[in-house]
Amino acid sequence: MGDFDIVRKLKKSEQQYESLFFHSSNAIFILNSAAEIKKVNPLATLVTGYKEEDLLMMKLGDLVHQNDAQTMDKCYEKALKGIASTIEMDMSHPSLNELTIKLFLVPIEIDNVVESVMAIVENMTDELKISKMAMEDDLTGLPNRRCLMEKLSSSLTYAFDHKEKLAVLFIDLDRFKLVNDALGHLLGDQALIKIASRLQNVLDELDLLARVGGDEFVILIPHLSSVEQATNTAKQLLEEIRDPLVIEGYEFTLTASIGISIYPDSGTDTESLMKSADAAMYRAKANGSDACELYKREMRYQLHEKFHVENDLRRALERGEFSLFFQPQFDLSTNQYCGEEVLVRWDHPVEGLISPSKFLSIAEESGLIVAIGEWVLKESCLQKKRLIEQGFPEVPMSVNLSLKQFLQKNIVETVKNALQESKLPPHLLELEVTESVTIDIDRTKGVLQRLLSLGVHISLDDFGTGYSSLQYVSQLSIQELKIDQTFVRNIGKERQSEGIISMIINLAHYLNITVIAEGVETEEQLLFLKEHRCNKVQGYYYSRPLALKEYKVFLTDTLHL
Structure with a gap:
């Protein structure tokens, strides 16, 4: 073995010792020959009730009850x-009653000479349980936020002293609340336990996994060799999470968004590293989820911006800042106008017109999408009724229902009320739901049947991008499949996308379901869809989404009214 290998092996041994010292579940003190405390781990402060700086000014005897002082002195000699x-004895505590402890005194020898003594303190009283509970997550048994922050703090001290890097990975499960809403909290808890176990299997022995919130986990990777180590770990974690879960007969897939911060590049203290990882996680979520992102400085501003967007969204409905836009749909067999999709836009008093891609994900995440969606539904029905009264054609209008909206217990009553208040004929309302509703297929079938009994039509939006498999399509009472624009834009570029489109159309026609493609922008796309017998299309080839006033002009010109 060469000198370099010996040094590397010694360094690794030192790192393992330091990590075990800091992460031990018992209080550990390093003492000199005079029994003066020279070093402590994080648990020492929790067990004794003293701050680290106070302990470093004390002797071990200061913590021992006077009745046991003589016994302790003999063992120390x-x-x-x-x-x-090993001895059992009482230890004094500044705020609790005396603690019964088991004290292990272990000599630390270098070249057969005792240089110092390690005192390991195991709490034998009920306070041990209290201390453990204070540091442990009840559901998963993982370390909790308090434990994480203490261990992150001690790891930062070590990293600073040894000029090392470390990584913090902030993990948030995507749309997990919907699993709880659809399947119940009991199954949701079982999913969290399984996910926690999967995450643990990816990590190295010295890494720390903590649960810090309902569906939030944080991983501490000390002794980081490179940034790539952190990103590779994050990718492995995403793969593990993505693997389908089967719980009590339900099979479903979860994904996650992971933000990564690196010491010292992303921050030099516990708070800044956690905030940086959190900001990076939100970027991953904003980019479509099921992804990881490394923190960059501009992300902190974007997190700040997200906070303000959410606050402004809460007041937008009251202030009447939302408006409806309409995008016409055309029948490919006749090239005639045959309907429209209603889309929501937000006219911010300061920022102006804000893109849905910027605010809808925040509305979904915060739960505001339910109130916004209800307003869109009611206002769409009212405006559609007025269009008909003004002489415009009686063609169907499609309105999107978000998953959170669909999962509301009163969704059928909400749709019924919107129709009654507007006096819109039900057959002119088409409700678009996404594939994610199939997360609880039995409930979904029941809700769809009740909606259909009102006389409305159902469309499955963004088909091919969500949760469902082909078998679900035949089980759902739907009249239309909508091909997502991600496939349409690749017509003429990717044979795979073209194959998927062809398959969707053939499947739908076999089941007597109409097919509409969105995002049609070029003649090449239009001709391909017509050749493959797609029924309807919408997109910029015909018209961008239009405000009501513009839409009326478009219809007047197109239909020669």
């Missing part, structure tokens, strides 16, 4: 002679 010993 043995330790200085190289003989380990």
Whole structure:
């Protein structure tokens, strides 16, 4: 073995010792020959009730009850002679009653000479349980936020002293609340336990996994060799999470968004590293989820911006800042106008017109999408009724229902009320739901049947991008499949996308379901869809989404009214 290998092996041994010292579940003190405390781990402060700086000014005897002082002194003398010993005794505490502890005194020898003594304190009283509970997540048994922050703090101290890097990975499960809403909290808890176990299997022995919130986990990777180590770990974690879960007969897939911060590049203290990882996680979520992102400085501003967007969204409905836009749909067999999709836009008093891609994900995440969606539904029905009264054609209008909206217990009553208040004929309302509703297929079938009994039509939006498999399509009472624009834009570029489109159309026609493609922008796309017998299309080839006033002009010109 060469000198370099010996040094590397020694360094690794030192790192393992330091990590075990800091992450031990018992209080550990390093003492000199005079029994003065020279070093402590994080648990020492929790067990004794003293701050670290206070402990470093004390002797071990200061913590021991006077009745046990003589016994402890004798055992300490043995330790200085190289003989380990164990004793049970009482320890004083500044705020609790006296604690019964088991004290292990272990000599630390270098070249057969006792240089110092390690005192390991195991709490034998009920306070041990209290301390453990204070540091442990009830559901998963993982370390909790408090434990994480203490261990992150001690790891930062070590990283600073040894000029090392470390990584913090902030993990948030995507749309997990919907699993709880659809399947119940009991199954949701089982999913969290399984996910926690999967995450643990990816990590190295010295890494720390903590659960810090309902569906939030944080991983601490000390002794980081490179940034790539952190990103590769994050990718492995995403793969593990993505693997389908089967719980009590339900099979479903979860994904996650992971933000990564690196010491010292992303921050030099616990708070800044956690905030940086959190900001990076939100970027991953904003980019479509099921992804990881490394923190960059501009992300902190974007997190700040997200906070303000959410606050402004809460007041937008009251202030009447939302408006409806309409995008016409055309029948490919006749090239005639045959309907429209209603889309929501937000006219911010300061920022102006804000893109849905910027605010809808925040509305979904915060739960505001339910109130916004209800307003869109009611206002769409009212405006559609007025269009008909003004002489425009009686063609169907499609309105999107978000998953959170669909999962509301009163969704059928909400749709019924919108129709009654507007006096819109039900057959002119088409409700678009996404594939994610199939997360609870039995409930979904029941809700769809009740909606159909009102006389409305159902469309499955963004088909091919969500949760469902082909088998679900035949089980759902739907009249239309909508091909997502991600496939349409690749017509003429990717044979795979073209194959998927062809398959969707053939499947739908076999089941007597109409097919509409969105995002049609070029004649090449239009001709391909017509050749493959797609029924309807919408997109910029015909018209962008239009405000009501513009839409009326478009219809007047197109239909020669």
